[in-house]
Amino acid sequence: MHKHSRRLLRGIGLVCALALGATACGGSNSSEPDAKTVSEADISAALKKGGTITVWAWEPTLKQVAADFEKEHPGVRVNLVNAGTGNDQYKALQNAISAKKGVPDVAQVEYYAMGQYTLTKQLTDLTGFGAAKLAAQYSPGPWKGVKAGGGIYGLPMDSGPMALFYNKKVFDRYHLTVPTTWDEYVDAARALHKANPKAYITNDAGDAGFTTSMLWQAGSRPYKVDGTKVRIDFSDPGAKKYTATWQKLLDEKLVAPVTSWSDDWYKGLGDGTIATLAIGAWMPANLASGVKDAAGDWRVAPLPQWRAGAHDSSENGGSALTLPELGRNEALAYAFVRYADSGKGVDTRVKGGAFPATTAQLTSKTFQDVRFPYFGGQQANKIFAESAANVSGTWSYLPYQVYANSVFNDTAGKAYVSRTKLADALKTWQDASVKYGEEQGFTVEK
Template sequence: MRIRTPRRLLGALAVASALALTATACGSSGGEAGDTGPKDVAAALEKGGKVTVWAWEPTLKKVAADFEKKYPKVDIQLVNAGTGDKQYTALQNALAAGSGAPDVAQVEYYALGQFTIGKSVENLAPYGATRHAKSFTPGPWNAVHQGKDIYALPMDSGPMAFFYNKKVFDKHHIKVPTTWDEYVTAARALHKADPKLFITNDTGDAGATTSLIWQAGGRPYRAEGTDVGIDFGDAGTKKYTATWQKLLDEKLVAPITSWSDAWYKGLADGSIATLSIGAWMPANFSSGVPSASGDWRVAPLPQWTKGDTASSENGGSSLAVPKAAKNKELAYAFAEYATTGAGAATRVADGAFPATRADLESQAFLDTRFDYFGGQKANRIFAESARNVGTGWTYLPYQAYANSVFNDTVGKAYVSGTKLSDGLEAWQEASVKYGDDQGFTVNK
């Protein structure tokens, strides 16, 4: 998904960043026993009131109804203000105007930094959020906190897995690759067997690229307050570019954009034979490609080094409380309910992929059979992937802007003779320039 964020608003946020990231967002950073936050939350629930929630995630509808039933004095107003970039633009406009902001907002992990940088979302530690530090899997939890400050609660996660069309693989005697070298070999064999078949599709996607670099051990970003580092010359990034360049040079990936009609058709007829994507994908298969039910299976991601089990995240979002929220205690109470305990279980039952350890480790979750995948217990693979997500990954505090210029830089490798490594260098330069222009200290 390409996120286009208004330069004026990001600039305003960046100007405030020097103080924003060196101060605690509100009150104490502790959240341990003795803090007044949790008591205030309980009092707010007893008093009641209205909470406006901006979110596009469909499972929240049932969660909101259950919350109102449990707390009859609370009225949850669930609003779809648009998905991704549309909602972020609306939210930034409301924050800049000083009115109209929701009490709770769904924010994807990669985009959270653009709101924390200007202190436009609450630090949830004083409300009691620190007690959930061990409740969530490492990837999502790492994405929502900075030191002792917690700027959102993880709503779901996207540990990566390898989806492949077993029917196509069996027909052409292709073995499921366990390494990326084997993946390239499979891509060649598949395309040679039938030139209409491709191992996957790719027209340039920032999220997919950074997820695979993450899995390869690359850590191109560093962010400590207003001090930012960007380096796409590390060993992990080079592993990725060396492999993916072979696929592009040999025209082994379909030039089809994900989520397009042509993409769904390719998944349905098997001409796109694999996807390396987040564990939230099964629901999209079932709803978007029903005719291929039974053809597809799930396996662990191929590895960059044989025998490894490394994984990474692709997608996922959180619930944040804007500073402009009218009832912060009630807002936190709903965010906590929706992301932990009964609320999380409800969402998982309705198809969301959990960020919570308890749900990931429950026997019922692990034993769930997916008819779409031939009765496979796919959650076991997803849960293992979640446990193996590499640590230390960081997004830029202006990742939304960086992603918006991905196709103007790296994207050229898909439509011209530009090498991926050169495209990533151009992306780095564009991201460095933008950061410098916005007042960050950016190092390469």
């Protein structure tokens, strides 16, 4: 067996041991054990026998899913634990894995963070569980998010196909037309800010997730990953489209320098000084709860396009349920994951406000005909579902994307607080990501 060299990956307080030996590169080795196999008979036997599984997840709709699963299988107990959101949970999970103690049977992992676990084989490959048979149930973006090196390391739980949320009241007041292209978006930004210098088309203080989603939609593919071989390049034609357009907004001070999810951000969304958001389809519940006084003012439109007449979209957010390699009760854990992400639990979560990754829900008349009171009765799911269908499944994240995102504001963020051009700032981000990858033992193509 090849020896694995291990280095520490630190990002936003996350510590992740990366296995950088030959077996981590997706290659096969006759001395390595075969992928785990769990049959339908194994799953049925596990459900009949019963037992307890521990699930680490912050997604609120899983509470009802767990209760329903226990009711359907009286001998099963689901210990649902919120170990923190995103990076907080990843830190706790990595600590448990390193200590080989307290590792959950199921863990929620966002798509952008999957690589740091799949490369090291810290998640169970579900191919031998029959997961490949479920591929057709999911839209392309989320399904790509759970695959790595020929393996399937989770089942998609939700997704975030992008759309343009806009304040119709503001657009009507200033006689603005909803933009269908990003060039039209820049024109609308100019017209709005000229009519009301206190109003901005959107906010952007620098955000890694938003930037990668915009690059994705523009056709940029800055990350190429083959095991421990990676390539990072923010100068392809798609990236140039994005930086050239967004630079106009920054140069002309047409975007509010407000951080998303801050008090000022919510205030701007409520009083009309932030007029649009290009963001994932999970946003409606956040608007309804955080910007209550603007109910009825907002609407949803397709994401503006980089080329007139195109129908390209991308994902912004979303996560999967995975089985950590050191977890126990694998058959029972997989039964729960399958129930939550492709079975009855999907409808339960959708009713609770989650946005699905499954095409059956996305294309159903019941789902698409839902009227959103917050959006003036608009059937917004029709727009979200169309966006999901138009997401390219060819996007890849770095195996250490969590770290890369953590240094975004110190590198690419300079474009938002100085005269540094966005294209140059992205090159700084690229250089920092390359340097870090090399320090961790990755082979980085320049």
